[in-house]
Amino acid sequence: MPQDTFDKIMTLAKRRGFIYPSFEIYGGVAGFYDYGPLGSQLKNNIENLWRKYYLLKDNCVEINTPTVTLYEVLDASGHVDEFTDVTVDCKKCKTSYKVEDIIDKKLTVEQAIKEDKIKCPTCGSKLKDPHDVNLMFSTGIGIGDSRKAFLRPETAQGIFTNFHLLYRHAREKLPFGVVQIGKGYRNEVSPRQGIIRLREFSMAEAEIFFDPKDKTHQNFDSVKDKELYLFDNKKETKLSLEKAVKTKVINNQALAYYMYLTQDFLINVGVDPKKFRFRKHAPDELAHYATECWDAELYTERFGWIECVGIADRSAYDINAHIESSGTDMYAQRKFDEPKIVEMKKIVPKMGVLGPLFKDKAGKIKEILEKMDAKESKKISVTVDGKTIDIPKDCYEVVETKEKVSGEKFVPHVIEPSYGIDRILFCVLEHNYIETKKKDEEYTILKLKPSIAPIKVGIFPLVNDEKLVKIAEKIDVDLRNAGIPTYYDDGGTIGRRYARMDEIGTPFCITVDHDSLKDKSVTVRDRDTTEQERKKIEEVITYIKEKFLH
């Protein structure tokens, strides 16, 4: 069977140490892959370039929260109820399928169920009883798994549950952005697309908090004439950011700005611009938390267009959910130009009732009640030490007062660019995979950008002469000490050594030859032009640094 590009890349990826199937010696499990030495470095480089965009250019901060996540967090966020796939089980084959994967592409899942058109792809049986299956990995914390928990389906909730602390860190000014890079988990029913559909994946997410009345972005003007590649599910167009926002194709500046940042990042990371587009989610495909979403899609030969980044307006959904579930004050504050007189309903706790009823918890309950606004909740409940307690009506009075207030509180909105690092990494490999011939032999080049290539420089002594080796080894050590990853290779002809480096995307090779002893120079060869330049050894670090930083 002739290999398609996917197979060729996965074969190369395994042979050269980019990607290995996980647990292979124990038969493997679908949906898990390991990054080998080169893949791991490539992934680090992609993530660090991402950090440059979000931490240094866009001035976000980064946080890092556990992957094991308490049940309460994901219950509040809606994931316990909504993070599901419609699934059917074939009783004959003993296999379960995600309905979406096995129905006629022209049908929606709803149609297929209604029209009873689900068949087992293996044995052809008609399949009945489609049902929702939650996709989170579950686990338990402590002895006897005393507290229920899941592996996080997204890094975002770790940011939302800290909003009040992060808002204080930002000195109570909006907008501000918080990112997290780390593992996400999705216990897929039956993943069949290799590294494209992982059960454990790497994500980079940014949550930018805005005042809902002001979704402008301070850098918007500097990029407003740039064009975005858009696809509205019918045709592709190019549109400037300014026009897209003005004509409401994109709902606000912030969303458009982060789409541009995403496009610029992806192209900089090495995605082929011709295999890139933004596609708008139709209303019925939006996630439970999103009001608008654009996917950055990248084209792959085997799978067609795949979603690699989702840029969603999550509105006030998540913070609202956590305010309601936890009772924590997670509001932001908007200052009025002038103080206003406002009617308020305040809760005045009756300690005579609260005290005997809740004993040592009464003090904490009183504190929470005094901060609450009676307008917003009919039934009053508070969360103390992780437990939600309903407060009977005779424990408090509601008093109407007028107060002079200098501002009002509100729930901020969130714009979320969420990147699937593994899919981007795969597309970068595919888009830069070049097959050619050299002297009638097949020859492969990975044209990775110097900034993300795992190895920056191959270093070769022309022959295994002690004097040449000594110079080559010194250049190797000097480059490494300057922070530049190298690969020292003294095996085979120089042609074969170039070939080995071309195949893994190394942009430069340095050869030390007999002339080096006299002229203190070496040959620097460029992967893409195959041109060779003679450079002084003492200038070689600066020369290479210059090259790969741009």
Place this chain on the structure above:
Amino acid sequence: MPQDTFDKIMTLAKRRGFIYPSFEIYGGVAGFYDYGPLGSQLKNNIENLWRKYYLLKDNCVEINTPTVTLYEVLDASGHVDEFTDVTVDCKKCKTSYKVEDIIDKKLTVEQAIKEDKIKCPTCGSKLKDPHDVNLMFSTGIGIGDSRKAFLRPETAQGIFTNFHLLYRHAREKLPFGVVQIGKGYRNEVSPRQGIIRLREFSMAEAEIFFDPKDKTHQNFDSVKDKELYLFDNKKETKLSLEKAVKTKVINNQALAYYMYLTQDFLINVGVDPKKFRFRKHAPDELAHYATECWDAELYTERFGWIECVGIADRSAYDINAHIESSGTDMYAQRKFDEPKIVEMKKIVPKMGVLGPLFKDKAGKIKEILEKMDAKESKKISVTVDGKTIDIPKDCYEVVETKEKVSGEKFVPHVIEPSYGIDRILFCVLEHNYIETKKKDEEYTILKLKPSIAPIKVGIFPLVNDEKLVKIAEKIDVDLRNAGIPTYYDDGGTIGRRYARMDEIGTPFCITVDHDSLKDKSVTVRDRDTTEQERKKIEEVITYIKEKFLH
């Protein structure tokens, strides 16, 4: 109650965004912490400095494998049986305790059990029935959790299970090293020491594979006169690497070399050398896989000496275990100087018996059998598609042959430096936390090394004058574009702004004042000397870069 240093640091850490308790809005859970904006950056910087030591100096490669780990892997490695704590449950308090935590410090766990001396620290009841509890978080993969799995207790197994691929990547030469940085998990019975005892933690592990006949290290000579701080459980001594190895205090060069690398790293990361030592494990405290182990211990005010790095000789334990359990060829090859004639016992499969018995698996079984050496196993079993199958004796013959062989295979040994990043991070905060007074007010300085400080430069316009702000903002953007994290602050007096930066360990502050308009210069203030230098704006990036790279 007066706060001890631990409390003070945790208060500062929460207030300024280093460390937050996880899931706090839902009552929190012991053993989980979040890294806030500054903590996250500090952690990244520590990990990247670690990479410089292991990837660039020591020439290891890095890989990245899933946290969800198949049951079979951890069964083979011994963790299913051995990764346990002796635990007792108090029926009165309904609490479980790790026996080690609640017994008299002078007793061992074995003594306490034998002498029936375990009491509940809360209610004083005598506690009975101590039993082993496994400390791995368990989960399941697929619908109905059809495959059992755990969250990895260490990153190392992801390296061992790929040994054969990594050996090929290293072009079949020993020694070579492979590292992994990532999350590890330990479902502690009752963690009570804040960030020191986490249920989800960050680790950096290196597995260096050696020929057991040659545990020398090529860089040993360059450091052999350096001294190590050693503690043999009785007294502390300083010993040169050379002497330590010669006198067998440390068993081999490799172990000593990685101890030195660890010591150098820790001191470079900002650990106080007076609060640092290596302690040798007594035979009865060695982990199930180790033959020798040295802990790098750091001193903390509340917890005393704590283990932050373990440097163990794991010998052939793990690779042997995976060879036996999976049947995969994970041997290394040692070339003879001259070929030898060797007697061999070969397995010759009988397809006539194998075929009908194992049907479509027979081919795979045949392949595995042919590669096996009959000398090593009496009962023969093979692993196919994740299942272990015992092969009846009538399925094969054992044939003795003589063959000319050019080398022999062996199981490599492993030296493992394993770093607990969270503990190191905490100790770096504690060892660099300085309380002083300024104008009779309490004043805190974190003397973090410039290379690991989360923010490198504070940038202040002296007053909010548009002209000064413009210059300050440009310096801010220029520094960020040069990869230098900054904090722009225009609030309060310059003294208060310095104080804010000193408290989070920012080594440099730049102030733009009215003179800057004329002389195109700014004031650069050094945190540790509090000296202020006037520098040309155009030279400021180079000046700062020079400072923090060393």
